[in-house]
Amino acid sequence: MTFFSEANRVRARDIVARYPFAKSAILPLAHLAQDQDGWLSPAAMDEIAELTGVTAAEVQGTCSFYTMFKRRPCGKLIVSVCTNVTCLVTGGPEILEHLEHEYGTDPEVTVEEVECLAACGGAPALQVNYEFHEKVTAESAQRLVEEYRAGTRTPRTISGATVS
Amino acid sequence: MIEETRIITKRLHDRADDSWTIDGATASGAYDVLRSVLEKGDRADVQEQVKLSGLRGRGGAGFPTAQKWSFLPPDLWPRYLVVNADEGEPSTFKDRMLIERDPHQLVEGIAISAFALQCNLAFVYLRGEFALGYERLTQAIADAKAKGFLGSNIQGSGFDLEIVVHRGAGAYICGEETALLNSLEGERGMPRIRPPFPAIAGLYAKPTVVNNVETLSTVPHIITMGGAEYAKLGVNRSTGTRLFSVSGHVNKPGNYEVELGVSFRELIFDIAGGIPGDRKVKFFIPGGASSQWLTGSDEHLDAPLDMDFVQQTYSVMLGSGAVMVFDETVDPLLVAWRLAKFFAHESCGKCTPCREGTGWVEKVLYRMSHGLGRPEDLDLLFDIGGNISPGVVNAPFTQTTICPLGPSVVSGVASLHKYFRAEIEARYPAGANA
8 A cells, every 4th residue: 555645545545434335436536546646547546446445457447437537647737628519519629629739749738529518508618627618719728728837727636626 | 588487596596606605505595495394204295295296307318206216115225315417418517507506405405305215325426527516516515514404313303314426537328327326336337237227226236216416406496386386387297497508509508497388499599599690590409419309490499398299299308408509500410420429439338239330320420521421321320220229210219228328329310311311412412422
């Protein structure tokens, strides 16, 4: 047991205790692990297996199903651009193309195409580390990313928790 | 001019600055109904009022809530109440608003329902991407507990309830209730074969009720108004109000709460402000991406928001309450392709017809929507669609799969066939791209 920090191990035990069966804690523990390290490493999944009393293979089996779990190191900022139908007809694909062009080789920024974010009232929409931004344009989206990078906006963690 | 009928959206509009806080919510009556229900202590009466109200699930399937509750076996314990807050149906964004802006209404609805159903542990399965919703809901639960509205011996009634918020991690399929339960148990989110139904063997193989956020948010108001009074709102078996997420080519996209029975025209034009540039509606998708489509014809626009009528007459569903409007500049093939891409991406892979079929539908629609179609493509789509949902144009779906995700991709195919066959055939005459 070396992956979670001391504070996070306390949190992890609290999370496991919420459920009648420990295996239910796999998803929340994987979020916690990502928030600590910025991605979901094999070492993290090994420790989640220990905490929940299942095999590491079971944890990987579960986690590999879900798109929010980044099982490879990724940028500090995940920019999730919606291109589903409402965003499709209001400019989402153009925003995605622009950001991919700008940040395609930038190790700090991971741009991803995502499905409907439930922000269609403000389409086109995107999230930066799961913070919603609506009615964006290619230019305003890039400006947002730059503000997060410069620290004039504080990003959430990689799984969307507020940084305290 | 028709207007909104605000019942479950009243607080979040009236107290826009603090509706999600415990002080803002209690100042506008939150937990008053819970308190009186617990004082009265009549579980059967809560169930009776919900039955009289005619409330039907607001997540998509429209199943009568009281009937769902009644399936719980009387002698199996513990029972669980699970709230489906995994909102992911394309163009649906009502539950996110209810969670972010009125979490206490949801908590109160959960508490009243859990009391009626004798559940002491409830789970909210919240879509993983809803970071702000997670914060607001967990804060609301902590604050409600501190005020004695959750926890043990609530308001001295002897009733105990804990609510656990469980974040998903990015998988549309987890909005399907049995996939949701698997995910909540720490598994991959794949649907289960029914029977057994969740009411008999759900979470941890125990009796479980799964209800949508909007459904449970409505419960406190049904108790306040009385079930019979609530049932006076709406039309036929579509009682009460519903939240509709109107998006796409309208001047005022957003969530609107209207009495069921108003027409699509009233919703799109009176309430959502009509189409930008006074262009015409070419087509619209009336109930989320899984539904078949309707066109901008007078007949379709004047159809009432009545779950049974639209299903029986046009094979469409009000589903999750998402109304996507597309003006005459939009290529229906492009929309059908993008939705097929969505379903192909979100297919969990358990059932072969869906795992393979959604991918093929996506590929064929891609070439058709990008100028590479062939004359036989529409029939080819029909053939693939028939393997996932025999009959293709049916509603409700026939299905060769465990859950309705696969058949949902066929809705677009059926709609292209019904309304746009001539337009597509003109684009791809015999010999094109052969």
